[in-house]
Amino acid sequence: MATVSSGSPIAVEIAGTIASLQTAFTPEYCSAIDRAAEALTEVLRHGGKVLIMGNGGSAADAQHIAAELVGRYKVKRKALAAIALTTDSSILTAWSNDYNYDTVFSRQVEALARPGDIVWGISTSGNSRNVVAAFESARAIGATTLGMLGRDGGRLLPLSDVAMVVPLAATDQIQAAHLLTYHALCSHLDTEFQ
Template sequence: MSTESWLDEHSTELTGGLASLRAQAATVERWGHRLADKVRGGSRLLAAGNGGSAAEAQHLTGEIVGRFLGERRPFSAIPLCADSAAVTAIVNDYGVEEMFARQVEGHGRPGDVLVLLSTSGASLNVLRAAERGRHLGLDVWGLTGPAPNPLAERCHEVVAVDAPSTAAVQAVHLVAIHALCAAMDARLRVQSSYRPALEEVTA
């Protein structure tokens, strides 16, 4: 397949995937508002996925600790796929299925939010994390490919992107992450007058 043909096919897949996301806009907005309320109250966000989904989990947590649209104070968000020492130790000692679940048990507290990303919705380490998170009293949200799938069944809520390829699902997941962050910022009523703590100390 030529690059032009691939781009044409990918564009068609994205159109369908974005349409399915648009149909779930109310869920994404609800997530953003709930996440804003939770982190403002001291809860934290945990996020995990494999491969490209791991990168998107880090993208999400980076937006929460950093910022998305405007200045605001930072909030606690931990990407469970980013700590190479913890990940390799857990996999070595407990197996790949515990890679995220053990971190959920270590970092998570009742009322925290756990966002799990999986294009297939069938990754065993993500499924185990969802089960552990629910058992420990976390709110478990899933970003998946087409439903039904095992991860969707294990989450409290899910946004399932109806697209046929991993590339298209991941691309739409990134849009969903940005939409969630925009909804969170709107809930927090971002103030341009916010000044970082370091600036306040050194001013």
């Protein structure tokens, strides 16, 4: 089996990401994950649903999370109500073409969110305009907003009822922390709903 030689660009990249993750998971960040776990458990236990969104890699994360919740993460358990707002190509393209991309998620939140649901936005910058608009719509409806953010939390921080802010600057490292975070949350939910 081939191995990555130390000092190679790949090894340097991996070591840099691991080092950044060790600094990212501060007591404050871990406490925010605990609050998110409590909020998700409460909403799902009372028949609510989770609407998840993001752009680019964060869109892929939204789909990944929804798949883990509706399907399963590690253990067999009941299905949990989760929808990735990034997956319906007809809604995404029709609304963006006829109106604008900044409201492509808020329109879906208006249609699907109810008080007692969670609207989960993922943004490495914390400033994604379409996620900001969706959080504004969610708050008007009475849904809980859950931000999985990066850097300083950006414009989404004050709009998040629960905010998990990865205190890093590099997008790829924030995304790596987000992956670990939502896998931990999925593991928690597996246990709660097994």
